[in-house]
Amino acid sequence: MDKKISNIVIFKTIKSLLFVTAIFVLYGCAKKEEPVVATIGEESITVSDFVMSYENASGHLKPGATIDTKKRSYLDFMINEKLLAKKGYQLGLDKSTWILAETEELRQELMVDALLEADVRSKIKVTPDEIKAEINKSKVTFKFRYWPENNLENAQKVAQRMREVGYAETVDELQNNNPERRRIDPNLLISDYVDYQQISPEILQAIENLPFGEISDPVKISDNYLIFQVLDIRRSAVTTNEYKSQASRFEQIIFYRKYGEMVKKYVVDMMTPLEVKTKAEAFNLLAPALVEWEKNFDIKRGVFLLDVKNAADKFTAMAKLRDNFDAEFFTWRDGSVSIGEFLPYFKTRYVNPETAKSDDYRTILDYAIQLSIRDYFSVQRAKDRDLADAPNVQKGLKTWQDKWVFEASASHITKKMPFTDNDLIDFYTNFNDKYVVNKEKGPVLDYDAPQVKNDAMIHKKIQLLQQTCDSLRNVFPVNINQDVLDTIKVVQFKNNPWATTRFYRAGTNRPIFPTVSENWKLANP
Structure with a gap:
């Protein structure tokens, strides 16, 4: 297929x-x-x-x-x-x-x-205003806690219960009703004060505009759905000297973020x-040939294509791949x-x-x-x-x-x-x-x-x-x-x-x- x-x-x-x-x-x-x-x-x-x-x-x-x-x-x-x-x-x-x-x-x-x-890359521009805003953003730190669930339906139910009776109270209920959940120490699910560079974009999106004390909607991260609650937000002032001394570093941060976003769009626009x-037939020829090569050849300096071209008939998978080059x-x-x-x-x-x-x-x-x-x-x-x-x-x-x-x-x-x-x-x-x-x-x-x-x-x-x-x-x-x-x-x-x-x-x-x-x-x- x-x-x-x-x-x-x-x-x-x-x-x-x-x-x-x-x-x-x-x-x-x-x-x-x-x-x-x-x-x-x-x-x-x-x-x-x-x-x-x-x-x-x-x-x-x-x-x-x-x-x-x-x-x-x-x-x-x-x-x-x-x-x-x-x-x-x-x-x-x-x-x-x-x-x-x-x-x-x-x-x-x-x-x-x-x-x-x-x-x-040559088309990316970073303005002074963008740099200043990025530095200001770095001066905001969050302290939050979170609770994991392994599927969306459960996570939505837990989030709603937290909004009704409170985060800690819901965690207590979950642990009292399920011995497996007692293995989770809620204290280990509380962050230090972190800025936006220290957390993933998914977490940042979930918490950056979440009002203090409110419960987030579940966010899928890896194989879990996480529910967040912001415990504290700190904002530090920025001096004129800090703007000057940190401008170059934050310009690079903005540049490479834009670069990543633009490359993503570039590849999608090219490939779609x-x-x-x-x-599928070609895949089924390549897979066993590659396994055979990895087991029998010096792959550190080996050249897969040439090894396939020159493979003896005893290497049946590689020989079959070679015979189907067309x-x-x-x-x-x-x-x-x-x-x-x-x-x-x-x-x-x-x-x-x-x-x-x-x-x-x-x-x-x-x-x-x-x-x-x-x-x-x-x-x-x-x-x-x-x-x-x-x-x-x-x-x-x-x-x-x-x-x-x-x-x-x-x-x-x-x-x-x-x-x-x-x-x-x-x-x-x-x-x-x-x-x-x-x-x-x-x-x-x-x-x-x-x-x-x-x-x-x-x-x-x-x-x-x-x-x-x-x-x-x-x-x-x-x-x-x-x-x-x-x-x-x-x-x-x-x-x-x-x-x-x-x-x-x-x-x-x-x-x-x-x-x-x-x-x-x-x-x-």
Whole structure:
């Protein structure tokens, strides 16, 4: 039976389409003459490249006693990765199957980013009056209590009873008449004082205009119906200085709320007229093939489409999917899309491998298909406007491709590296204080412990990579603009130097900007 994509599904896909746009702003709006902090041959690391990578990286990757030495240490790691990437390009590692697949997937993401920038983000305006009203709104806090019921009919009866005899009295009646309800402690269903940013939009809508002491209508939140009563409302005055100091933060809050609302409308307006219907037969081919792939292939670096194309006949579900590439996967207002045409847009990351064991697997896969169909039409729209060639798309692709080629290059260089017991003993002898948690008790691990073995092997790999980088500097001259580096301001946590703030692109496990490999922290343990 055909399955039509409903508005409910369309609305559910909004969250994953709200890509983090900071990376787009960085790529698309950077000045042409942006200061360069280092050059590696003809390549450069700009100030924004450095800041985005540095501020998203682990504190362990920033060794040094001062902020200046931390910045220099991190920049050296970035330079090393650029050098090794150049070596990888020389070896043709950029043509690796997994890198080509990752690049194509990222290309689609960045094209949609560019589409949303042109059609949504660039059209959003936030006025001073909106900012002032938002700040005033934040100064109102609510204290409320609530009672849950598991269906609307009961909730309506309880709400009416509360209006007749009182909230507390009704709760007492409910608990006296039903032993199961006695397990609920009403004191745990009372909020602290919270502002509108600390509660969900559904709760805010239920209480913000609810007169003090009155009972709300039931509100469905998740699987329950909640009944609210406001206990207190506090309003704080706002000083002129607060308006000035908080304006930027609240401008961003308003901006991204508008962005979410406009993207929601944009997706609905795009998808609804298309009248998309998926084919049940195609779904029934994809589901078992995906399960078979997850069980038998390296899905971490695996490429589902290519693995299906090349699957041996013993993988019966994958072979059957391959043999039906010409069959329709979905139809839409102006035509149809075959299985073979759809699979390049199908994101296996939308389906966690663990869900294959779940009773809800088919539901989860159905949702993943809807997301991928949305991606298909979004990318087609971006292609029609030649957004694949947009500067921000090309910059983003090059940045991540360099990172992936570095990873492939590092693996290639170290894959045949010998590692002996003597290497292990030498590492432990030199760095056993790394495993000391109590000076009186000494190391907590001996040299033969798995963690020590792993660290020792990584340390030797890093030494080999550093030697390679030193040699590559003769081929690709490196220049560091120390004056520029000294002027760069970066976020640092005073109380915890190891603290990390990392931002990911929504709907993916990809950071908004690549950071250097965690292995560099073992360069000097």
